[in-house]
Amino acid sequence: MVVINFIIENILTQASITISLIAMLGLILQKKSVGQVISGSLKTLLGFQVLSAGSSIIVGSLTYFGEIFNEGFKMQGIIPSIEAINGQAMNELGLGRDIALTFLAIFVFNILIARFTKWKYIFLTGQAILWMATMTTVFGYFSGLRGILLILVGGFVGGVFAVAMPAVAQPFIRKITGSNDIALGHFCTIGYLFEAGVAWLVGERGENKKSVEDLKLPKAFEFLQDTYLSVMVVMVPLYVVTALFAGEEFGATLSGNQNYVMFAFLQAIQFVVGVYVLLAGVRLLLGEIVPAFRGIAMKLVPNAIPALDCPVFFPYSPNAVILGFITTTIGTILAMFILPTFGLAMILPGMLTNFFAGGTAGIFGNAVGGRRGAIIGGIAHGFFITLLPALLVTIFNSMGFINATATDVDTVAAALLYAWLLSPILKAF
Numbered sequence: 001m002v003v004i005n006f007i008i009e010n011i012l013t014q015a016s017i018t019i020s021l022i023a024m025l026g027l028i029l030q031k032k033s034v035g036q037v038i039s040g041s042l043k044t045l046l047g048f049q050v051l052s053a054g055s056s057i058i059v060g061s062l063t064y065f066g067e068i069f070n071e072g073f074k075m076q077g078i079i080p081s082i083e084a085i086n087g088q089a090m091n092e093l094g095l096g097r098d099i100a101l102t103f104l105a106i107f108v109f110n111i112l113i114a115r116f117t118k119w120k121y122i123f124l125t126g127q128a129i130l131w132m133a134t135m136t137t138v139f140g141y142f143s144g145l146r147g148i149l150l151i152l153v154g155g156f157v158g159g160v161f162a163v164a165m166p167a168v169a170q171p172f173i174r175k176i177t178g179s180n181d182i183a184l185g186h187f188c189t190i191g192y193l194f195e196a197g198v199a200w201l202v203g204e205r206g207e208n209k210k211s212v213e214d215l216k217l218p219k220a221f222e223f224l225q226d227t228y229l230s231v232m233v234v235m236v237p238l239y240v241v242t243a244l245f246a247g248e249e250f251g252a253t254l255s256g257n258q259n260y261v262m263f264a265f266l267q268a269i270q271f272v273v274g275v276y277v278l279l280a281g282v283r284l285l286l287g288e289i290v291p292a293f294r295g296i297a298m299k300l301v302p303n304a305i306p307a308l309d310c311p312v313f314f315p316y317s318p319n320a321v322i323l324g325f326i327t328t329t330i331g332t333i334l335a336m337f338i339l340p341t342f343g344l345a346m347i348l349p350g351m352l353t354n355f356f357a358g359g360t361a362g363i364f365g366n367a368v369g370g371r372r373g374a375i376i377g378g379i380a381h382g383f384f385i386t387l388l389p390a391l392l393v394t395i396f397n398s399m400g401f402i403n404a405t406a407t408d409v410d411t412v413a414a415a416l417l418y419a420w421l422l423s424p425i426l427k428a429f
Contacts (some may be wrong), residue, residue: 014126016045016048016049016052017045018124018126019044019045019048019124019285019289020041020042020044020045020048021041022122022124022289022292022296022306023040023041023044023288023289023292024037024040024041024292025295025296026292026295026296027040027041027292027295028295029295029296029299029300030292030295040288040291040292041292043284043287043288044285044288044289044292046284047281047282047283047284047285047286047287047288047289048281048285049281050277050278050280050281050284050285051278051281051282051284051285051311051312052281053277053278053281054274054275054276054277054278054279054280054281054311055274055278055311056274057270057271057273057274057277057278058271058274058275058278058355059274059352060270060274061267061268061270061271061274062271062351062352062355063351063352064254064267065238065239065242065267065271065351066349066350066351066352067254068239068242068243068245068246068250068251068254068264069242069246069349069351070348071246071247071250072242072243072244072245072246072247073245075336075348075349076346076348077336077345077346077347077348078345078346078347078348078389078393078403078404078405079348079350080347080348080350080353080389080405080406080407081404081405081406081407082131082134082135082406082407082408082411084404085134085135085138085396085401085404085406086099086130086131086134088401088404089134089137089138092400093138093141095137095138095141098137098141098150098151098154099130099133099134099137100133101151101155102133102136102137102150102151102154102155102158103129103130103133104155105151105152105154105155105156105158105159106129106132106133106154106155106158106159106162107129107159108155108159109155109156109158109159109160109162110122110123110158110159110162110163111300111301112159113159113160113162113163114163114301114304115300115301117163119163119164119166119167120301120302120303120304120305121162121163121166121167121170121183121185121304121305121306121307122296122301122304122305122306122307123162123163123165123166123185123307124185124306124307124308124309125185125186125187125307125308125309128185128186128187128309128408128411129158129162131187131406131408131411132158132161132162132187132410132411132414133154133158134411135406135411135412135414135415135418136153136154136155136157136158136414136418137150137151137154138399138415139414139415139418139419139422139423140153140154140418140422142399142423143418143422143423143426143427144423144426144427145426153422157414157417157418158414161187161410161414162185162307165184165185165186165187165189165190165307165410166183166184166185166189166305166307167183168189168193169183169184169189169192169193170183170184170305172192172193172196172364172367172368173313175367176313176316176317176363176364176367177313177316180305181290181305182286182290182305182306182307182308182312183305183306183307183308184307184308184310184313184360185306185307185308185309186309186310186357186360186408187408187409187410187411188310188353188356188357188360188361188385188408188409188410189409189410190409190410190413191357191361191381191384191385191409192357192360192361192364192381193364194361194380194381194384195324195361195362195364195365195377195378195380195381195384196364196365196367196368196377198365198369198373198376198377198380198381199364199365199366199368199369199370199373199374199376199377200368200369200373201369202369202372202373202376202377203365203368203369203370203372203373203374203376203377204369204370204371204372204373205369208370209369209370210370210371211317211320211366211370211371212317212319212320212323212362212366212370212371212374213317213318213319213320213366215319228272228275228276230319230322231271231272231275231318231322232268232269232272234322234326235268235271235272236265236268236269238268238326239264239265239267239268239271240261240264240265240268242264243260243261243263243264244261246260248260251263251264275314275318278311278314279314279315279318282311282312282314282315283315285308285312286312289306289308290306310356310357310359310360311356313360313363314359314360314363316363317362317363317366317367319366320359320362320363320365320366320367320374321359321360321362321363322359322362323362323366323374323375323378324358324359324360324361324362324363324365324366324374324378324381325354325355325358325359325362326358326378327358327362327374327375327377327378327379327381327382328354328357328358328359328361328362328378328379328381328382328385329349329351329354329358329382330378330379330382331378331379331380331381331382331383331384331385331386332347332349332350332354332382332383332385332386333349333382334379334382334383335347335382335383335386335387335390336348336349336386338383339386339387339390344387344390344391344393345390345393345394345403345405347386347389347390347393347405349382349386350407353385353407353408354382357385357407357408357409358378358381358382361377361378361381362374362378364377365377365378365381384409385407385409388409388412388413388416389405389406389407389412390405391412391416392405392406392412392415392416393405395415395416395419
């Protein structure tokens, strides 16, 4: 068990190590020279670390924005946190070992399903698999499963999600990237498909379809064709105005000795810096992992496709990412006020989810329904990703997780699958 815990904690959940080891394996299977194996593995590691550094900068900036947003608009409610559920499950229920083994089982089932079915996707976002393992273990435990059965059922359910979600998203990914070399490995895929569906219903079609990426601006504003400048023009007023609503007294608690408005301005710039670093990492990573993965595709799982985290797709449609972030945030705010009128819990907008999941959903909405599809679909997406966690709150309360819920909609869907279908069946026997 000590060895397994070491592998999970230091290798499998460390996505940069996992992906660089997979790149190394792929290069070895292609019988590349020692120098090429070392170079490819290290560049993959470097690319992922640069990508992670960009994500960290964005997370820091959005964490600040979330605090002034909640204070500025006096919001109170439940903050979704799968991390809190994971901690309570391990510390109070003693499910740490079961979650770890379920994590491994999901990996194994993923590879077996990819090897022996037409779904050839290898899910490489380790952190997302950990959250899926947490949900399947907790809900399996409260369904009455114990021991090896708890792990095998959780591993199978998670393994199916790990190949099914990239598979159903792949037609859209081919349209977005123009190739079949990579897939989407992010457990918010049901939300992306939901936005794509709404965009198809209400969006532009045929000759009337206009991409967010093809905006034509007056000559004086042509500088906004630059992705980073356009992001800056959107984010700076968003941060500064929100800081003004939060007020100087609260703003100063976060800015220290610096003027709170200037601090908000610089945090917005930090966000843009994070996007710049993240996209640089994506370009470096893709240049190495795709060729290296061909070795695995040829030997272990023929025709396998790597399913990668959502920021990998941001460079393909950067304007849609920002539009998706803003429209999803609008949708989550609307849902926050509307859902309690139907007796559901008030769920606070999560800025990290709104950016990473909302941005990716914006790419889907734009690809399917153009500008109108991305705008209306984005608002609907924000409402949808708030509704599902709200449905989970009552179930979690009955399990002893008071006022807790999760964010990623695929893991929420897995939890509801247990609560509404598997649990009644298992308890009937």
